[in-house]
Amino acid sequence: MANLGRLDWYDIARNTNWQPTYVQEDELFPPQMSGSMGIPLPEWESYDEPYKQTYPEYVKIQREKDAGAYSVKAALERSNMFENADPGWLSVLKAHFGAIARAEYSASTAEARMARFGKAPGMRNMATMGMLDEIRHGQIQLYFPHEYCPKDRQFDWAHKAYDTNEWAILASRHMFDDMMTTRGAVDTALMLTFAFETGFTNMQFLGLAADAAEAGDWTFSNLISSVQTDESRHAQIGAPLVAILIKNGKKAEAQKMVDIGIWRAWKLFSVLTGPMMDYYTPLEHRKQSFKEFMEEWIVTQFERSLIDLGLDKPWFWDQFLEELNYQHHGMHLGVWYWRSTVWWNPAAGVSPEERTWLEEKYPGWNATWGTNWDVITDNLLAGKRELSYPETLPVVCNMCQLPINATPGPTWKVRDFPLDYKGRTYHFCSEGCQWCFEQEPERYKDHLSLIDRFLAGMVQPMNLAGGLQYMALAPGEIGDDAHNYAWVEKIRAARQKAAA
Amino acid sequence: MSTAAEVSQNNNVGPVMRQGELAQAVVEAAEIDNPDKIIKVEDKVAYLRIQTSDEMILKRQTIEEMLGRPFSMSEIEIELASFAGRIDTQVEYIRFYHAKHL
Numbered sequence: 001m002a003n004l005g006r007l008d009w010y011d012i013a014r015n016t017n018w019q020p021t022y023v024q025e026d027e028l029f030p031p032q033m034s035g036s037m038g039i040p041l042p043e044w045e046s047y048d049e050p051y052k053q054t055y056p057e058y059v060k061i062q063r064e065k066d067a068g069a070y071s072v073k074a075a076l077e078r079s080n081m082f083e084n085a086d087p088g089w090l091s092v093l094k095a096h097f098g099a100i101a102r103a104e105y106s107a108s109t110a111e112a113r114m115a116r117f118g119k120a121p122g123m124r125n126m127a128t129m130g131m132l133d134e135i136r137h138g139q140i141q142l143y144f145p146h147e148y149c150p151k152d153r154q155f156d157w158a159h160k161a162y163d164t165n166e167w168a169i170l171a172s173r174h175m176f177d178d179m180m181t182t183r184g185a186v187d188t189a190l191m192l193t194f195a196f197e198t199g200f201t202n203m204q205f206l207g208l209a210a211d212a213a214e215a216g217d218w219t220f221s222n223l224i225s226s227v228q229t230d231e232s233r234h235a236q237i238g239a240p241l242v243a244i245l246i247k248n249g250k251k252a253e254a255q256k257m258v259d260i261g262i263w264r265a266w267k268l269f270s271v272l273t274g275p276m277m278d279y280y281t282p283l284e285h286r287k288q289s290f291k292e293f294m295e296e297w298i299v300t301q302f303e304r305s306l307i308d309l310g311l312d313k314p315w316f317w318d319q320f321l322e323e324l325n326y327q328h329h330g331m332h333l334g335v336w337y338w339r340s341t342v343w344w345n346p347a348a349g350v351s352p353e354e355r356t357w358l359e360e361k362y363p364g365w366n367a368t369w370g371t372n373w374d375v376i377t378d379n380l381l382a383g384k385r386e387l388s389y390p391e392t393l394p395v396v397c398n399m400c401q402l403p404i405n406a407t408p409g410p411t412w413k414v415r416d417f418p419l420d421y422k423g424r425t426y427h428f429c430s431e432g433c434q435w436c437f438e439q440e441p442e443r444y445k446d447h448l449s450l451i452d453r454f455l456a457g458m459v460q461p462m463n464l465a466g467g468l469q470y471m472a473l474a475p476g477e478i479g480d481d482a483h484n485y486a487w488v489e490k491i492r493a494a495r496q497k498a499a500a
Numbered sequence: 501m502s503t504a505a506e507v508s509q510n511n512n513v514g515p516v517m518r519q520g521e522l523a524q525a526v527v528e529a530a531e532i533d534n535p536d537k538i539i540k541v542e543d544k545v546a547y548l549r550i551q552t553s554d555e556m557i558l559k560r561q562t563i564e565e566m567l568g569r570p571f572s573m574s575e576i577e578i579e580l581a582s583f584a585g586r587i588d589t590q591v592e593y594i595r596f597y598h599a600k601h602l
Contacts, residue, residue, distance in 0.1 A: 005591050050587050057574045064578050202582050206516065209546035209581075213519075221546045225518045228581040236587065287544060300510055301584045308586065308598045 010052055014125040017045055033117040035184025039248045047120030047244060051236040058129050062136065065226050072222040073144060081217055082151060087482040088280040088347030089215050090152070092208070093145065095280075095344045096224075097158035099168065099272055100204070101141035103176045108134035110180040110188045114237065118185040120244070123237055127185075130193070130234030137227050144223055153476050157343035164472035167341060167450045168271065171401035174447065175264045182443075186241065187257050194238025195261025197231045199302035203273050205231065207293035211277060214285035242309045251310070256439065258306070259314040263432040266320060267327075267400035274328020275335055278358070279349030280482070289361040291324045316432045323430075325362060329369045330405035337376075337390050339479045340464065341471060347482035350377070351490050368409045380488045381495075396449045398426040399433035421445060513585030513596040514539075514551035515558070515576075522579045523548045525566035526558060532566075533557050533593075547581055555597040556585075 020028045025041065036044070053061075082090070111134055114127035145158040161169050179191035205228035212221035245254040277290040288296070299321070303313065314320070336346045350358075350373045358365040379387040394403035395416065404427065406413035417428040421441050428434040437444050453459055459470040468478060514530070517523035530539045530550055534557060542549040550556075564571040573594055588595040 007591055050589065052589050053574060053577075061574060061577050064575075068578070206544075206547055206581055210544040213546035222518075225546055225581050229518070229577055229579065232580055232582050233577060239586065297582075300512065301582075304510060304512070304598075304602075305585065307602070308600055 006052070006054055006057075010054060013054070015045070015121045016124070017041065017119075017121050029117055029119055031184075033113065033184050034119050035117075035186035035188075036119050037186065037245070037248075037250050037253060039119075039244065039250070041119060043244060043248055044119035045121065047122045047240050049122040049126050049236060049240055051126070051233050053126075053129065053233065055129070058132075062132070062230075065229060066136070066140075069140065069223050069226045073219050076219050077147070081219065082148060085215070085217065086282040087345060088282055088349070089217065089285075091280045091344040091347055091482050092211075092276045093148075093217075093220060094152075094154050094157065095168075095272060095276060095342075096204070096208070097141055097145040097155070098161035098343055099172050101138060101145075101158050102162040103172065103180075104134050104138035104141060106176050106180040107192065108138065110134075110192050111234065114185045114189055114193075116185075118189070120241070123185070123189065123241065126234055126237045130230075130237065133230035133234055136230065140223065140227070144219070154343050154345070154479075157477065160472070161343060165450070165453075166343065166471040166473065167338075167396075167401070168335075170450055171271065172268060174399075174401050175268050178264065178443075179261055186245075189237050189241050190254055190257035191261035191264075193235050194242065195258045196265050197235035198238065198305065199262065199298055200265040200269055201228060201231050201235075202297040202301070203269060203293055207288070207297060208273070208276065210287040211281045211285055214287050215281065216285075239305075239309055242311060246310045255311055255314075258311060259316070260436050260439065262314055263316060263320070263436060264400065266323070267397075267402060267429075267433065270323070270327040271331040271335065271402050275332035275346065275349075278328065278361070279332050279336075279354075280347045283349075283351075283354050283357055286357070290328055291361065294324050316435070319430070319432065326368075326407045327405075329362070329365070330407070331402065333369065333372055334394060334403045334405060336481070337388070338394070339481065340389070340468065341473065342479040343473065343477055345479050345482040348373070348376075348487055351487045352494050368407050372408055377488065377491055380485060381492055385485075393451055393454060395427060396451045397429035397433050398447070398449055398452075399428055399436050399444070401449055402429065404429040509602050511553040511598055511601055512551045513554060513598055514549070514556045514583065515580055515596065516582040516584070517548045517550060518579040518581050519546060519548060520579060521567065522563075522576070523550075525563050526550060526576070526579075528566045529558050529562040530556060532562050533559050549584075551584060554601060555595065557593055557595050559593045561592070 029036065108131050111127045111131035115124050115131055118124045118127060142159055145155045148155040162173065179196060180188065183191065205224040209221045209225040242254055245251065274290045277286065277293060307313070335342060336348055339346050355366060355370060376388050396402065397404055404414060404416060406415065417431060417434045419426045419428065419434055419437065422445065426437065428437065448456065454462065460466050515526060517526055527541055527548065527550055534552060537552040540551045560571060560573040573589070573591055576594060583596055585596040585598050588597065
């Protein structure tokens, strides 16, 4: 039997639009689910996906990818990576798997929505494979950490995290539910596949893979970069969609969803990926700084492709570039300070050599963030560890759900962006988060931040113990300094040497 | 050193390949299939960023010759972790490009 070349039959095979006779078009594709903005069906049929793949190819290639990832894992299982790894690196793994693995299933439902309700046949074809990709990502990122559970029960949070009201998960869930589980096919494609997957997932799955390779964790490096090969394909769902929206006079709508997606992703990455790259990854294994990875992936690569497709830089671009210098330093300080409220052990990352590195990568770090760490360090040196724990709660943003913070120094830069809406005052960390809220206040208005819940008496008793219980952090899971404060002794030795 | 505001003003295109045999074959193919272009390779240990300006073509047959074994173009996906620019996937070649030159 003669075989036709793929491109000789691809378009016909995936062109599954037909004229419905028993139902109306809007019943087959409810506008709320398709989110098609009134663009007529023939326009959707012009959708031309750039990354074409057929199902037989998909199965063959995915099989090879999995064979590769699982065989690397099997080969290295006796390498004692876990036993030999720096505790800071293990914290990277714990935070990653907890915040990511179960969110992949949400991503799968998002792809399923595009596969069913996308009006463009090409989108449905790509999303069908995207849906299977995300199931793979959920399963593989639960399976890999599972072997560590008997050694360290914080790894149990790879599966448990999304069933809790732990604060970092509240933040992650708020963002992922916004872009993955609660929007029609078009908005989901713009926010998830375009803004998030062609942009930000590269940071977490390739930037971090570079650090992992440097740290000698080839299992993890291979796993996450393999995940990104799937993303690289199905993320292309967004590009032809943008072309259709612009052609049909919907550029402003497309731009808005992309902008919301970028801003929201940035905030979550500032608390998750920033501390991992600049503080938890052992100094000698840091391939680049978080800011340098952001410049490589988001500014140089993603922003450039956004412009090429006919969209504009987001209105907040200058503010975003400015925040690359500081936002994650504040997030890290907060995570370490409130360390008993996370499921991993944050590495302080402020030994003398690490501070030199931070100063080099972020000029002015010592004179700003460094002064806060000076106070913490001095208290620890004086044996007053109790002073290195918080006695109050942070003010949390009602959009990103993260503590409102800014660079410390002689001027007070922390600014709250308050907004009154229907009798409730909301607090935001930035113009960007306030703007996201104002685009769709009805969508967001009823959500309660962890602090709102505390003040409403939903967290009982109203103390740390009650808070930990509310967040489902059990003994043995509660975070503490990754290195058990060994870095403080290094500073003591350095100071004694300098004094002698 | 360029500032962050300037770095999006670039015309870089090309694949980001996971390290390994295929990545090396793609580097060689990029040189052969784009003879008039300067190919830049950045080694990030876990991945190779293989880039040129405006447009890069990679032919299936060239990669096959560099690998020394049969290769179908869609197999590039096994190691293609990301890419700069837009993508055009064909049976006999793959192309990375920008529609607009900045």
